[in-house]
Amino acid sequence: MAKLQKSIDKKNALIKATIELVNNNGFHATPMSKIAKMANVSPATIYLYFENKQDLVNQTYIEVKAAYTKYAFATYNKNMSIEDGFKLIWKRIADFKLKECENAMFLAQCDNTPMIDEPSRKEGIKHLQPLLDLWSRGKNEGVIKPLSDYLLYAYSINPLSFLMITQKRGDFQLNKTHLEEAYQSAWNSIKVHS
Amino acid sequence: MAKLQKSIDKKNALIKATIELVNNNGFHATPMSKIAKMANVSPATIYLYFENKQDLVNQTYIEVKAAYTKYAFATYNKNMSIEDGFKLIWKRIADFKLKECENAMFLAQCDNTPMIDEPSRKEGIKHLQPLLDLWSRGKNEGVIKPLSDYLLYAYSINPLSFLMITQKRGDFQLNKTHLEEAYQSAWNSIKVHS
DNA sequence: TAAAAAAGAATGAACATTCATTTTTTTATA
DNA sequence: TATAAAAAAATGAATGTTCATTCTTTTTTA
Numbered sequence: 001m002a003k004l005q006k007s008i009d010k011k012n013a014l015i016k017a018t019i020e021l022v023n024n025n026g027f028h029a030t031p032m033s034k035i036a037k038m039a040n041v042s043p044a045t046i047y048l049y050f051e052n053k054q055d056l057v058n059q060t061y062i063e064v065k066a067a068y069t070k071y072a073f074a075t076y077n078k079n080m081s082i083e084d085g086f087k088l089i090w091k092r093i094a095d096f097k098l099k100e101c102e103n104a105m106f107l108a109q110c111d112n113t114p115m116i117d118e119p120s121r122k123e124g125i126k127h128l129q130p131l132l133d134l135w136s137r138g139k140n141e142g143v144i145k146p147l148s149d150y151l152l153y154a155y156s157i158n159p160l161s162f163l164m165i166t167q168k169r170g171d172f173q174l175n176k177t178h179l180e181e182a183y184q185s186a187w188n189s190i191k192v193h194s
Numbered sequence: 195m196a197k198l199q200k201s202i203d204k205k206n207a208l209i210k211a212t213i214e215l216v217n218n219n220g221f222h223a224t225p226m227s228k229i230a231k232m233a234n235v236s237p238a239t240i241y242l243y244f245e246n247k248q249d250l251v252n253q254t255y256i257e258v259k260a261a262y263t264k265y266a267f268a269t270y271n272k273n274m275s276i277e278d279g280f281k282l283i284w285k286r287i288a289d290f291k292l293k294e295c296e297n298a299m300f301l302a303q304c305d306n307t308p309m310i311d312e313p314s315r316k317e318g319i320k321h322l323q324p325l326l327d328l329w330s331r332g333k334n335e336g337v338i339k340p341l342s343d344y345l346l347y348a349y350s351i352n353p354l355s356f357l358m359i360t361q362k363r364g365d366f367q368l369n370k371t372h373l374e375e376a377y378q379s380a381w382n383s384i385k386v387h388s
Numbered sequence: 389t390a391a392a393a394a395a396g397a398a399t400g401a402a403c404a405t406t407c408a409t410t411t412t413t414t415t416a417t418a
Numbered sequence: 419t420a421t422a423a424a425a426a427a428a429t430g431a432a433t434g435t436t437c438a439t440t441c442t443t444t445t446t447t448a
Contacts, residue, residue: 028222
C-alpha cells in the first residue's frame with residue numbers, strides 16, 4: 001500500500017476511535033492511551049499526526065463537520081427552486097443525522113460544550129454556507145420569511161438534533177411518517193404563507 | 195446564622211461554582227480544587243456535602259433542572275385553556291433560558307454529553323410532567339396535534355435552546371419581536387389547524 | 389468540654405506527553 | 419534486481435504533572 005494511503009488510514013482510525021470514545025465517555029474520560037489502543041497504534045504515534053489532544057479533537061470536529069455538510073449538499077444545485085432545494089437539503093440532513101448517528105452525536109456534543117476551541121468552531125460554521133445562500137435567495141424572492149438565519153435554523157434544522165439524540169438514546173423511534181411530518185413543520189415555519 | 199442555613203449556603207456556593215466552571219471549561223477541565231476555591235471552601239469540605247465529583251455534578255444537574263421547571267410552571271394552573279397554558283409555559287421557559295442563561299447553558303451541556311449519569315438524567319426528565327400533561331389534554335380535546343411528546347418538544351421547545359446558545363455566544367441578539375415570532379412558530383407547529 | 393465541621397497537606401493513581409530504541413520503508417549502489 | 423545504508427515511522431516505557439480523594443490536625447459549635 002502507498003505510504004500516503006497508509007498515513008491517511010491511520011489518521012482515520014484515530015479519528016474514528018476518538019468519535020466513538022468521546023461519544024460514550026465524554027472528552028474528559030477518554031485518555032489518549034485508549035484512543036491509541038482502539039486505533040491499534042501506540043500512544044506516541046498519535047503525536048506524529050496531531051499536535052496534542054486538543055488538536056486531535058479539533059481536527060476530528062472539522063473532519064466530521066465537513067463530511068456532514070458534504071453529504072447534506074451533495075445532490076443540491078443552485079438552479080433548484082427554493083422549496084425543492086430546501087426540501088432536498090433538509091432531508092439529506094435528516095438522513096445524515098439518523099444514519100450517521102455516531103457522527104451526528106459527536107457534533108452535538110462539540111456544539112454544546114467548550115470541548116472545541118473557538119477557531120475550530122468558527123471554521124466548522126463556514127461549511128453551512130450553501131444553506132445560508134439558499135435562504136438569502138429565498139428571502140429576496142419573498143418565499144422565505146425575512147428572518148435572521150439563526151431563527152430559520154432554530155425553527156427548521158435544529159429540531160432534528162433533538163430527535164436524533166432521543167432516537168439514539170432509544171427514547172423514541174422515528175419512522176418515515178414522523179420525518180415527513182417534521183419536514184412539513186420545518187418548511188411551514190420558514191416559508192412565507194400566501 | 196443557624197447551622198442548617200450555613201450548610202445550605204455552602205452547598206449552594208459549591209453548586210454555583212460548579213455551574214460557572216463547568217460552563218466555561220467543561221467537566222473535564224474543572225478540578226475539585228478550583229470549585230473549592232471559587233466557593234471559598236477547602237477541597238476536603240466538598241466531600242462533606244457530596245460523595246464525589248460525579249455526585250456533585252449529578253446533584254447540580256437535578257437542582258438546576260428543578261429550578262428551571264419550577265420557574266416554567268410557577269404561574270401555570272390546570273384550569274387554563276390549552277392555548278393559554280402553552281403560551282404561558284413557553285414564555286416562562288424562554289424567559290428562564292434567556293435570563294438564567296448560565297443555568298440554561300449548564301443544562302444544555304449536561305443534556306448533550308455523558309457528563310451526567312443515566313439515573314440523574316431520568317430523574318431530571320420527570321420534572322417536565324406538567325407540560326406533558328398539558329399536551330395530553332390538548333390531544334384529547336383535539337387542539338394539539340396527535341404526535342409523540344418528543345416531536346412536540348422538538349418543534350416547540352427545543353428551538354429555544356439553540357437560540358439561547360447563539361445568544362450567549364454573542365452570535366445573535368434576540369429581541370421581543372423575535373421572541374413573539376418564535377412563539378407563534380412554536381404554537382403553529384403543534385396546534386391543530388382548523 | 390465533647391462533638392461536629394472544616395481545613396490544609398499528603399497520597400496515590402491516572403494521564404498527556406516525551407524519550408530512547410526498534411522496525412519499516414526508501415534510496416542509492418553494484 | 420539484490421543489498422546495504424540512511425531516513426522515516428512507529429513503538430513501549432519513562433517522566434512529570436495534575437488531580438480526586440483521604441488523613442490528620444485545627445477550629446467552630448453546642
